[in-house]
Amino acid sequence: MTSERTKDFKPGVFRKAYHLCGRLVPIILKPAADRKIKLETNQPGAADVRASGGILQKLNDMKKTLVCALLLFTVARIQAAEISVFAAASLTDSLKEIAAGYEKTSGDKITFNFAASSTLARQIEEGAPADIFFSADEAKMDGLEKKGLIDTATRKSRLGNALVVVVTADSPLQIRSAGDLTTAAVKQIALADPKAVPAGIYAQAWLTRQQLWPAIEPKIVPTENVRAALAAVESGNVEAGVVYKTDAGISKKVKVAYEVPAGDAPAISYPMAMVKESSQPDAAKKFLNYLDSKEAGDIFKKFGFILRD
Amino acid sequence: MSLLLKNISLPLESFALGMDVEVRGRVTAVFGPSGAGKTSLLDLIAGLRRAPSAFIQLDDRVLTDTAKHFSVPTHQRGIGYVPQDLALFPHLSVRQNLLYGCKPGGAAGRLFSFDHVIEILEIQPLTSRGVTELSGGEKQRVALARALLASPRLLLLDEPLASLDAPLKAKIIPYLTRIRDEFRIPMLCVTHDRSEALALADEIIVLVNGQVLQTGPVLDVFNRPASADVAAIAGVETLQAGVITDSHEGLATVKIHGATLTALAPATGTREVFGCIRGEDVILQRDAAASSVRNRLPARIMALRPEGALVRVELDAGFPLFALVTRPACAELALREGEPVTALIKTPAIHLVPR
């Protein structure tokens, strides 16, 4: 039986641990040889039974490797960090891809909590164990910063986005301007909750600037986050929805009916920062740097985000 | 009135109910021990129960015919039912209970007027009360009145006197006879009490283990039970096995446990018989003076049990023998446990039933 290598640990550590195991094994486990013969000599008339040396040797090796692996696994886990990232729902697909690549090279593990930025901010306020906060608007980050929960030095805003009006893929509706949303053909419009969620706040700001908000407000179906608004459109239960361009990009069941020109809507900005109470500040900063890197930037661009480097 | 119960077959827990009778009397008692299927029979007649096979016809109206899959629903049968637990509606007042079965349209549709019924059953003062405030006897009368006010063509009564004590029984029986006489409604009464049957019924159907053992006028059945089972149920007090040793000129000599008695010879020429002697037919005498009575048995008093105006005397005459005498007679003869007496039984009073 050959010894195994797991992906988790670095080669040098492995060698050291193997020798360590070699010394530990006799202490932890008595070699099988002694044990087996001892057992058998206890039974009457079994004195002539003797296990062959070869098998016993292999058994010993197996046990050594097993203990080794267990020890190394634990060591490697202690060495490798686990970072918790609270990120806006619209970042789901892009961040997952970025993290997958990062985990391979760094050995750290990234866990995500995707939700509306307002929800996440609230959770962090209540003491949720986040290491990094990646919000969809500056206001939420400002709110946390005011409460002293953010490491201001690490704060950076790199990403932007665009708003679009989406309809179901097979919908005959034509939206050529914001005004088309006021027509009778559009009965209900899904938005992330404009009271709190950035996507909804942006959308309301856009419609208010067009002076159409009072006409459109009765049609609004507020959802918990921007992805829920997308899902509402996908299900066909609403005629249209206002989401980020990046969200429309990942769904095949909707199509973009109208892209809000950059001048009409407020500037969309995604700040990211480390949470002050983070238990893994070094690893967190490391990941934040990675998020600022070219590789990450390429992935963001791929999903349709706007980079403001 | 004529109630046809034909081809009845209803499996019950430990036996099957089967009958083929026509009920004709004014009041008919269905008589038998508890659990003989009597309540099931009433349920069947009322349409509350279905049988695999049954043909029920009341006068000219067929109520149930399983062969044709035909059954009139209960609420259209016009058959009144007073169950053993009376089933008064607890959430309605007495008056509302009484009026429950009355058809709308006032007095015209009713057979008996409201006032007439409550007068006969003497429940006027109770009408405004709640059902839970009534005594046992009062509840009984209300239940009867309620059934009557629904203008039934037949009244079914399940053990109407069973849950009442003796004085109350005595009070209720007149009401039932009043119903029989004043309202002239045919009644079918289930009972296991001989005196109820005797008091109320003209005809009797003896039902044991789901089978009809005998039908006919009440006194006929009690005085001449057709079988030992009927005799036992009819409450013939003394029932003992005997052997006919000699028989001629219509008289039989029968030996019962060593005592020799003279009785009327049974119709069939059997030798092995049951001797049935009713307590009413046993006379007690202190000394063995001469009389016309052929059967004079020396006996010892084993126990004395008062039963209202009578006393049941348990004797040992070589076999257990029961006599019913009046209290004054008991006192006059100074009957006491352990004392010797002579028991006199007239020959015709010993009824022999082949075994």
Next chain:
Amino acid sequence: MTLGEWQIVWFTAWVSALSTLVILPFGLALAWALAWRDWPGKSIVETLVSLPLVMPPVATGLILLKLFGRRGAIGGFLHDRLNFDVIFTWRAVLLALSVMSLPLLVRSARVAFEEVNPRLEQIARTLGSGGWRVFFTITVPLAARGIVAGMILAFARALGEFGATIMVAGNIPGKTSTLSLTIFQDVQIGQDSSAFRLLGVSVVLAFAAVWFSEFLLRRKRKTR
């Protein structure tokens, strides 16, 4: 408490009351059917009726969403033929509350029906009452306390419904905002004081409802 908050309380109360009334005939019929007869498929129906009680409410909400959405079996028919929408309207709130509180009504009513002495119903029939009359004059009055207790429980459950409601009705201000949904949202956006005020109202309402239900049941036991 602001006017808006009172409006939410009022909306929640009347939709809950309406849902209790809506489920009453259907719930009583089900309860009666489950109480008396033994019929093929009875155990399946029993289980189905109990499902909203034991399944996660959001799961039930999801099923309703799929059924009554514009692409769903029932919702599609309503939308295409009758131009009638359920999802994201107050009707969806009514639907969610009704489905979630029905099992409570059925359970209480069933027990109440089972405790009615069948002999009373039989004698009522001999007195000339057909099936419906017996049901309304004998069975229901005798089962009344249990039925009412069941209705109160159903009402209380409807007042507090969240999971299914948020699935099918969302939390549209002025249209589908219920007490529970508003508390949740208030906490999310940091309006804690409003949330606590509404919490207070919820507690008072729920307490009153359950206390009254227990009171009725206690009275029933005493009159035995």
